[in-house]
Amino acid sequence: MTEPQPHEEFPPIRKGGSLILAWQIRNKKVLIVGGGNVAAGRIVNVLEADAKVTVISPRSGLIPEVAYRVEEGQVEYVDRTFIEDDLEGVDMCLTAIDDPEASREIYKLCKARRIPVNVADVPPECDFYFGSQHRDGALQIMVSTNGNGPKLANLIRRRIAEALPARTAEAIDKVGQLRRKLRRRAPNIEEGPKRMRWMIKVCDEWSFDELAELDEETMEKILDGYASETVPSSPSRTFFKCGALGRDAVWYTAVTASFVAGALSSFMWARRRGYSTNEWTGFDGVLTRPHCYLNGETNVYVCSD
Ligand SMILES: C[C@@]1(CC(=O)O)c2cc3[nH]c(cc4nc(cc5[nH]c(cc(n2)[C@H]1CCC(=O)O)[C@@](C)(CC(=O)O)[C@@H]5CCC(=O)O)C(CC(=O)O)=C4CCC(=O)O)c(CCC(=O)O)c3CC(=O)O
Numbered sequence: 001m002t003e004p005q006p007h008e009e010f011p012p013i014r015k016g017g018s019l020i021l022a023w024q025i026r027n028k029k030v031l032i033v034g035g036g037n038v039a040a041g042r043i044v045n046v047l048e049a050d051a052k053v054t055v056i057s058p059r060s061g062l063i064p065e066v067a068y069r070v071e072e073g074q075v076e077y078v079d080r081t082f083i084e085d086d087l088e089g090v091d092m093c094l095t096a097i098d099d100p101e102a103s104r105e106i107y108k109l110c111k112a113r114r115i116p117v118n119v120a121d122v123p124p125e126c127d128f129y130f131g132s133q134h135r136d137g138a139l140q141i142m143v144s145t146n147g148n149g150p151k152l153a154n155l156i157r158r159r160i161a162e163a164l165p166a167r168t169a170e171a172i173d174k175v176g177q178l179r180r181k182l183r184r185r186a187p188n189i190e191e192g193p194k195r196m197r198w199m200i201k202v203c204d205e206w207s208f209d210e211l212a213e214l215d216e217e218t219m220e221k222i223l224d225g226y227a228s229e230t231v232p233s234s235p236s237r238t239f240f241k242c243g244a245l246g247r248d249a250v251w252y253t254a255v256t257a258s259f260v261a262g263a264l265s266s267f268m269w270a271r272r273r274g275y276s277t278n279e280w281t282g283f284d285g286v287l288t289r290p291h292c293y294l295n296g297e298t299n300v301y302v303c304s305d
Pocket residue numbers: 041042118119120121122123126128129130131132133143144145146147148149150151153154157
């Protein structure tokens with residue numbers, strides 16, 4: 001028999017992974033059994049997703065962080081060990097206890113009720129695993145090693161977070177605003193493909209820093225190009241493409257010129273005060289291509305290449 005050949009065009013199926021999703025658990029009822037360190041991490045994860053959380057654990061077993069969340073009313077709390085009735089109306093159950101037998105029992109009860117469950121100390125009895133998470137504004141990145149090396153997941157997550165462009169979260173926030181504005185201007189369902197093509201162009205054309213800087217006025221200006229499916233060049237590119245752009249180029253060149261003027265005067269000011277470029281921008285990394293950074297507070301356009 002011949003081995004199946006990989007298809008040239010379609011991705012191969014690599015078995016044995018997990019389905020990684022962004023679970024919408026807002027206002028759903030999550031039961032956390034246990035009040036130790038692992039439970040404390042779980043509580044943060046589900047509260048950040050706006051779930052309604054109930055913690056079950058004898059008070060003597062609560063670590064200070066969990067006791068604090070109970071005291072602050074961030075979670076409901078029941079001061080005893082788990083009983084079957086605790087699963088009533090529960091949408092998700094997380095156990096983080098030091099009692100493997102009780103864990104197994106809770107797992108079986110959840111399965112009988114079709115409640116998705118994570119048993120922290122028994123990977124085969126998990127419907128889903130947690131992962132190492134980076135959170136910055138609306139951005140969430142989760143690293144999973146699928147049960148092989150949780151500490152490595154932690155180290156990999158840190159490296160990924162360090163490599164992200166500065167102001168990623170602000171750029172995401174502004175793109176979110178722009179997309180909502182676009183939906184108001186062009187609400188029709190049939191325009192979906194055009195909306196998507198245009199948003200892709202905007203994200204490709206404008207750098208993260210430039211997106212992070214977008215204000216209401218500039219957003220409206222960019223949106224004016226939607227009808228004709230054009231995206232004005234970003235301020236940094238306009239310098240090099242003025243001739244081809246016509247009217248918009250004049251507008252953007254004026255904006256860029258004001259940034260440059262601001263940068264020069266701030267530079268002179270900083271020279272007098274003895275500041276270095278990196279102190280303004282907070283950026284110390286090596287960039288692979290010339291790039292520009294805007295300092296929101298002083299409106300300085302600093303090129304660090
Ligand atoms: C399968 C999984 C199920 C689940 O928990 O959902 C699971 C299982 C187990 N972890 C154990 C131990 C440790 N877990 C961590 C840390 C984390 N563990 C997390 C997830 C997961 N852990 C899921 C797989 C995720 C993946 O593979 O990528 C993280 C990513 C997320 C989180 O928990 O929120 C979080 C880092 C959070 C962050 O950094 O951001 C550390 C390191 C430390 O504590 O510093 C150690 C000690 C070192 C070590 O043992 O490797 C043991 C006991 C083993 C034993 O008894 O020997 C078991 C049970 C077993 O493996 O049998």
